[in-house]
Amino acid sequence: MRTRPQTGMEIDGFTLGEKLHEGGFATIWDVTHALYRTPLVMKVPKIMDGDDGPTIVGFEVEQMILPRLTGVHVPRVVGVGDFTAMPYIVTERIPGDSMLKLFLDAPSPLSEVIELGARMAAAVHDLHRQHVIHLDLKPENFLQRPTGEMVLVDYGLSRHDQIPDLLAEEFTIPMGTFPYIAPEQYLRSRIDPRSDIFALGAMLYQLATGKYPFGKPEKLRGVKKRLWRDPVPPRALVPDLPEWLQEIILRALEVDPARRYQTAAQMMFDLTHPTQVKLTDRAAKLQQDGFGTVFRRWRKMRRVKGFAAPASVQSQISRAPIMLVAVDLSHEMERLADQLRLNVQRMLVTEPDMRVACVNVIKTHRMAIDNVLDDEGNHMHVSRLVGLKHWAEGIDLGEDRLTYTVLENTDPAAAIIDYARHNHVDHILMGARGHSTTRRYLGSVSSQVVAESHCSVTVIRLRETEDSAAA
Amino acid sequence: MRIAILTDIHANREAFAAVLADVDQRKVQQIVLLGDIVGYGPDPEWCCARAMQLAGAGALVVQGNHDAAVAKPDTSMNITARRAMDWTRPRLSPGQVAFLSGLPMTHRIGDLLFVHASANDPQDWIYVTSAQRAMPSFRVCQDRVIFCGHVHVPRLISCDINNRVAEQPIPMGNPVPLIRSRRWLAVVGAVGQPRDGRPQAGYAVMDTVRNELSFMRVPYDTATTVAKLRAAGLPESLAMRLQSGA
Structure with missing residues (x-):
């Protein structure tokens, strides 16, 4: 024509x-x-x-x-x-080839799986932040800039949650690429950003093991099977694959979106903090579920019409934010630290899927060689970590959503700001020391963080009592 | 160019003023009024004078059925509309009556068509209340985007290259790209008498460079308008309608 x-x-x-x-x-x-x-x-x-x-x-x-x-x-x-x-x-034009070739040569070395996975998740999170669910993530659709950022292409099946979905009205068959398509996409859902998390999980599985987690079904009927049949655990295929990576992959591949990572940023956080991944039964699994379990699941799942989906991409991201809590562990700040913890607990009531990264900064000196041991001869880094964990007792976050990091920097505010940016932190919570003339002239850490961060910052301050104000 | 499209003002001064104030904030270069400046509401003189002032400053104005009924009584109007029209008529100056009855049925800017009711037989005041009812509008013209009012319920309908029409959900306040592979018909929500369940005044902004259409809502002081309606002795159903937006 x-x-x-x-x-x-x-x-x-x-x-x-x-x-x-x-x-x-x-x-x-x-x-x-x-x-x-x-x-x-x-x-x-x-x-x-x-x-x-x-x-x-x-x-x-x-x-x-x-x-x-x-x-x-x-x-x-x-x-x-x-x-x-x-x-x-x-x-x-993004120079170079897509990730396809790399995936065909899988399994890749562990370091590459982790590093690539984190960069892929960062790209997906950026897309979700812009209200778009890709819904056809596969190696062919990931290109790479010379500077390393992943570029997502091919938006023919995508969904923008603020503009009309032309595809929803036209077709009733599930659309996507069979090896990577999420179970809810098979059930015709087009509104859940966690469908992209599933595809990321399937790709990580492939990159780590060289196999597709659910094979390469030719027909739609073959896709449905993933509603009840679990994949062979990656560690059964690659014995030296670490437990924490299997935990990440199998979590991303959970059938019910509610059991997966709730955002790509949270998945990326785990990929970049392997020592802090909380291991569950998923990590230890070495074989597929037995006949009885699969049969029970089949009876339940074959009639499932769908899973609870978020109202919008935006609501899903804001329901599961990453919060950085910068904790000052010094003795005179104890009451402030208590207030911080109370605030975290309060926020968890409204945002139960929140992930909390507890951060403490050791201020190092520019010139001098720092003494890593404190006065009592304890290793400072370790003692701060112990202090952070002690501080966080009483924050009721199950599984794996509480992490502890001790940063070292000559400039504590810069350390907090950088960490927040690299980890897609949505919200920083920190305390401010009281008023004083010196602070006003030298500037405080919290005011610098407020001024320079890319995300929201909440600053907690203790109400000054009469006598402390007078002092 | 950014074009603000206002329709069905219906002599509601507070709503009209609130929308124009909002338009002022949105870097709009052109205003188009899709008719029904008067009828139903308590402030026909002010609204008509404001519309004439806008027209003098370059706004395009098309005629609505209530505007036409000022000079030529319309027997097809329902009883409430007729009672309000009988109340309105003596309040307008001869100059205002001449302005309203002399308005054209359509206007065009580039590939955009502006009409009060429907592109097909505009003088028949046909209500576009579904995708199917938009079909004749797409058939009778070549224009890429058709803007109309008359229904008081915002609606967005696309017509693809195979001439299939489909209603698209409206993301209120967010721009919709009117991709060029389709033709579009937008029913703009009423300024002065919304009927989609939200009492806020409606209008739309078309950005011809970005090729995006935004449906807007603006809150206004409904209580004042309602009080004026009652003081004027206009039908109580009109007051109720402004409060509920339905």
């Missing part, structure tokens, strides 16, 4: 170069434009004559979503074309 793309063709100022890739639903072309110096690619959907609903709607969905996304984890859009001449989307 319309123009077909070919090398040398010009459209809206873009000149088509060589064809870079031909997929099932689209072709990708190298293009140039007089106004852009950066390398560009054009994606043109393969629309057959006549009614080619899925391809058209998928392309429309991408056209709706992609231009609204920003940041390093998405390709920047420079042009879109409608159906009058030829439909297309032009974006910046």
Whole structure:
């Protein structure tokens, strides 16, 4: 019906170069434009004559979503074309191949699995923050910038929770890529960001073991099986795979989204803090569940219509925030530390899925060689860790959502700000020492954190009593 | 260009003023009024004068059925509308009557069409209350986006390249990209008499550069308007309607 793309063709100022890739639903072309110096690619959907609903709607969905996304984890859009001449989307070209080759060569070394997994999770979290669930995460859809950030492509099945979902109304069959698709996607859910967590888990499994967790089903019926049949534990395939990594992978692959990581940031947090991953039965498992267990699950799951889904992507992220609590353990700050703990406990009432990272900073000196031992000869780092854990007693957070970190820095505020940024912290809670003229002139740690952090900061201060104010 | 689209003001001064104040904050270059400036409400003179002032400053205004009924009584109107119209008519100046009855049925800006009721037979005041009822509007014109009012319930309908029409949910306050692979019909919610269950005044902003449409809601002082309606002896059902937005 319309123009077909070919090398040398010009459209809206873009000149088509060589064809870079031909997929099932689209072709990708190298293009140039007089106004852009950066390398560009054009994606043109393969629309057959006549009614080619899925391809058209998928392309429309991408056209709706992609231009609204920003940041390093998405390709920047420079042009879109409608159906009058030829439909297309032009974006910046991300050099290099997708992750596909790497995945085909799996299993990868452990360090690579962890490092890649964390970077992939960071990209997914960035997408979720922008209200988008990808819903078709697979190695082909992860590209990599020369600076290391993962870039997510192909938004043809994605869902933006603030704009109309053109796919929801059109098709009733589950859509996605079978080895990675989440159970609730099989049940037609298109609103749960935790579906992307499942796909991340499936990819980590593959990267670590070289196998798909649920095989490579050809038919939809084969996809349904993952509702009751658990995957072979990764450690059964790769015996030296650490327990904590199996814990992370199997948690991401839980059937019920409520039992998975609640956000990609929380998953990334575990990947970057392996020593703090709380091990459960998942970690120790060395074989699939027995016949009886699977049969009982089958009886229950075969009639399941769906799982509880969040109201929106945003609500899911804010329901499961990461909070950094900066605790001052010094003796004179005990009452303030008590107040901090009370505040954490209060916040847990409204945000039960919150994860709490307890942080203490050892202020080091720029010049002198620091004495790592305190006056009594105890190792300072260890004693602070013990102190933090002691402080956190009484914070009722089951499983694995409480971690302890001791940072060392000449600039405590900078240490807190950096840690918060790297770990996608949503909220910092810290105490402020009382008023004093010195503090006003030298500046306090809390005021610097408030001024320079990218996230919310709550500062707790003790009400000054009459006599302390007078002193 | 950012275009503010206001419709069904219905002589509600407080709602009209609140929306215009909101429009002022949104870097809008063009205002379009989709008609029904008068009728139902207690402030026809003020609202008509304000609309004439806006038109003088470059706003585009199309005619609604209530505007037309000022000079030419409309027998198809329901009893409440007719009673309110009989109350309205003597309050308008000859200049205002001439303005309202001389308004055009449609306006265009680029590939956008503005009309009070529907693109097909606009003088028949057809209500676009579903995707199916939008179909004739898509058939009779080539315009990419059709804006209408008249129904008092905001609605967004798309027509894809295979001419299938579908109603799209409206994310209130968030921009919807009106992708060019489809044609669109937007029923803008009423400024002066919302009927979708929310009493706040409705309007819409179209950003032609970003190609995004936002449906907006603005709270206003309903109590004052309701008090005026009652003082004027207008039907009580009109007062109830403003309070509930239904």
